[in-house]
Amino acid sequence: MSRLLDCISKQLLVSFVPPLHNTTTVPRQEMQGEKMRWSNLFIPTLREDPADAEVSSHRLLIRAGYIRQLTAGVYSLLPLGQRVRLKVMQIIREEMNRVGGQEFFLPALHPAELWKESGRWEVMGENMFKFRDRKSTEMGLGMTHEEVFTSIARHSISSYRQLPQVWYQIQTKFRDEARPKSGLLRVREFTMKDAYSFDVDRTGLDKSFQDQYDAYCRIFTRCGLKYTAVEASSGAMGGSQSTEFMVRTEAGEDHIVLCEKCGYAANVEKATSKLPDVDDGDGATATEEFPTPGVHTIEDLTTFPGGASADRQIKTLVYVLDDNVALVLMRGDHELNEIKLQDATGAINIRHAQADEIREALGASAGSLGAVGVTRSSHPKITLVIAEEALRGRRNMTTGANKDDHHLRGVAIDRDISVDKWASLRSVKAGETCSTCGGVLDVFKAVEVGHIFKLGTKYSDSMGARVLLADGTEVPIIMGSYGIGVERAIAAAVESFHDKAGIAWPASIAPFHVVVTPVNIKDQELFGTAQRVYDELVKAGIEALLDDRDERAGVKFNDADLIGVPYRITIGKKVKEGKVELMTRSTRESEDVSIESVVPVIAAKLEASIT
RNA sequence: CGGGGCGUGGCUCAGCCUGGUAGAGCGCUCGGUUCGGGACCGAGAGGUCGUUGGUUCGAAUCCAAUCGCCCCGACCA
Structure with a gap:
């Protein structure tokens, strides 16, 4: 047993390097002289949730005094x-x-x-x-x-x-x-x-x-x-x-x-991800312009008579990439991921073009934009036309005509649009097919x-x-x-390890491994036992905390749950039978253990959970 | 940076609309009763109401400016 404890103590407490500036290691508890008595420590727990904290880790770290x-x-x-x-x-x-x-x-x-x-x-x-x-x-x-x-x-x-x-x-x-x-x-x-x-x-x-x-x-x-x-x-x-x-x-x-x-x-x-193949048919031999009064969104065009479903539309987005205006072509039902755009173009700063920039570059307003016929000479402001992979080879598509309230149908990408660059630009959605294995x-x-x-x-x-x-x-x-x-x-x-009562740390990063909680410190027998158990834990190289506060048991239990120490040894009435309670914070399960065996039992549990 | 919200004892909040010189619960201190899941009774301490300026006989309260914090969005090797 002593070998086992020795081994644990090495794993837990050995300092590999000398302290340097703000990066010292946790000092060996037995060398600190001062016992880790809760009454002496600064652990300002709060009974109520802090007002400004939304996410659980924020709320609990503040409330538990971290x-x-x-x-x-x-x-x-x-x-x-x-x-x-x-x-x-x-x-x-x-x-x-x-x-x-x-x-x-x-x-x-x-x-x-x-x-x-x-x-x-x-x-x-x-x-x-x-x-x-x-x-x-x-x-x-x-x-x-x-x-x-x-x-x-x-x-x-x-x-x-x-x-x-x-x-x-x-x-x-x-x-x-x-x-x-x-x-x-x-x-x-x-x-x-x-x-x-x-x-x-x-x-x-x-x-x-x-x-x-x-x-x-x-x-x-x-x-x-x-x-x-x-x-x-x-x-x-x-x-x-x-x-x-x-x-x-x-x-x-x-x-x-x-x-x-x-x-x-x-x-x-x-x-x-892998998208299902789309059958576009033979496709029209030429594009056809048609009036679309009041149509400004992909959604509008899906319901407009003579319009097209979203996956048959080409969405034309105008971006400013490091001061250069670019057209970004997406399938109508796809969402652009700006990081992908950034990666594909190498641009450092990217943003949506402003309304006036769009009009200046294309001569039309958002809602009627398209890339058909856009070339360096026809639209000198446009320095790049980048298209999403899902548009490759598509025919019979509908897109804006670059003329307010007009769209084009029968568009074939390869024939009608001069694409400078193809890239994966869309955000994958849940439920799509894995391109590696076909899974979901x-x-x-x-x-x-x-x-x-x-x-x-x-x-x-x-x-x-x-x-x-x-x-x-x-x-x-x-x-x-x-x-x-x-x-x-x-x-x-x-975020990963908490419940309603508080934090439940993995043992390897918990501030203490065990908290020893005498139910009543005024009872000499209970408190004496608690101190002995605490001393033995420390001797065994286990980081223990003794809750010696003169508080009601409920307060101590709640605080222990809140700060999230992995194990709690409750010293109570059963001391008369030679027993204490060992509670595991993560499962909240409790077991009676004899006073003599509680330290080795904890040591074994810690050895199993700390590598 | 755009939109929204909030600044009042240590904490969580009420009071503000309808100006009259500040309250509750928790926490804290003292005394007593209690004592295995955030006890109870009694007595206390503690606040220039974010700041500055204005209106007014009088401002936590109305007006303006400013600072700070939170949330949503934009943003984020």
């Missing part, structure tokens, strides 16, 4: 919150180290100059906190650290012999979100583990990427999270392969497409807790990080970028 809001999107972590954060950070740290990661600690304060080199000072725009120092030098708060890590690499790495390298840090990131919301799920200041790999070639990058992928799976599994790794858009910052680690929750803002049958999983920003696709909401992708040479090129190969040629370093949002993972855990 966090307090300082200002919009900025939260203080109270002692319980910090304990959980340190647990998550320690798991991340161990798994990063396991795949050869070396921990750094980089500044949060960055000179604008560095970000201008990579071009992201402009790209990030308002999302970056920017200001001037006393000398009037432009500065920013780091949103991420590609630039800083790359600047270190370019100064100190010059030979292929020094590669590969995997560098990481766990540090505060700042993003001036337009709309912070949902407690810790979307904030302006947060802890991120960001890692970067540096390799000589693509093969090296593939290995580094796979290492990180494996590490992420272990991290989220150890945190007790049920995650799905999905194909994702790498966004405007570029990257060839992009995987997001998502936790399913209604509070999430991302939409994930999943095939239960073959396991295909992708963010809707990336997902594709499901769509659900999720929160992104991790994101890994291959950067390639974007930063090494722009910032000049190069190495010499054995043959003397100089090549840019190939990079990868790998992030985890620590507080977001915590919030995702609460």
Whole structure:
């Protein structure tokens, strides 16, 4: 038994690295001197729900005394919150180290100059906190650290012999979100583990990427999270392969497409599906214009006499992509996904065109727009006509005539429209067919807790990080970028594991493993037993909390349920029979256990749930 | 950035429409009774009503400006 406990205590409490700045590990309880007595701790639980909290994780983390809001999107972590954060950070740290990661600690304060080199000072725009120092030098708060890590690499790495390298840090990131919301799920200041790999070639990058992928799976599994790794858009910052680690929750803002049958999983920003073939018949030999007074929407045209069903229409959207006007062609019943448009065109800023811009470019107003006959010479304002894949080869379609209150029918895409580019631009809908296996696709909401992708040479090129190969040629370093949002993972855990009474933490990230609750502290026998059990738990390396408050049992039970400690040992009347109660928070099941065996029983349960 | 809502003891809120100098519940302090799922009785402490300006004899209340927070949307490597 002592071997078993020893083993657990190592798993739970060993510090792998010395404390550095804000990233210390949870101190060993037995070395703290002070006992973890509830009466001495700052655990400000609230009896009522906070008024401003909507989502469960936000509501519960505040009510259970884990966090307090300082200002919009900025939260203080109270002692319980910090304990959980340190647990998550320690798991991340161990798994990063396991795949050869070396921990750094980089500044949060960055000179604008560095970000201008990579071009992201402009790209990030308002999302970056920017200001001037006393000398009037432009500065920013780091949103991420590609630039800083790359600047270190370019100064100190010059030979292929020094590669590969995997560098990481766990540090505060700042993003001036337009709309912070949902407690810790979307904030302006947060802890991120960001890692970067540096390799000589693509093969090296593939290995580094796979290492990180494996590490992420272990991290989220150890945190007790049920995650799905999905194909994702790498966004405007570029990257060839992009995987997001998502936790399913209604509070999430991302939409994930999943095939239960073959396991295909992708963010809707990336997902594709197979649509049934459409038989268009032979098609008309030429287009025919017809008047459509009062018809301004796809819906209008489906009911208009001589109109067409939505899947027989071409929807023409006008977008401004980095100051260039583009026509986006979608099937009438399909929805454009703007991220896909961004990915397909490489545009950084995209927006709907304004009414006057539309009229200037096409000579008609929204509701009567079409791409038939639109060419560079006929419509010089239009720089791109991009069409959705589902429109390929379609005939007998109906679309706007670029003449108010008129439409065209008998349109054949290949014959009548000059398409510059084809792309997958539509959002997949639940119930569509999986293009891999033919199964049925499901769509659900999720929160992104991790994101890994291959950067390639974007930063090494722009910032000049190069190495010499054995043959003397100089090549840019190939990079990868790998992030985890620590507080977001915590919030995702609460979203996943809670009930009406409060939080039910996975044991691996719970602030304490056990709470010892004497039903009445004035009863010397009960309280004495509680103290002995507590001492033995601590000795066994188990993180215990003694609820020594002079409160009624109901208050203590409710608080214990609220803060979500995985196990509760209730010390009550049955002490006279040599027994205590062991309650499992997640199932709320209770069992009587003899006083002597309660510590080993808990140790065994923890060993089973903490890996 | 567009739309909506809200700022009143630590927390959740009432009072505002119809101006007259601030209330409840919870929490907190003290005393007593209670004691296995947020007890009860009694006595207390605690608020420049977000801020600034205006109207008025008098403003939490009416007007204006401003700051902040929340929600929806836009936005979001």
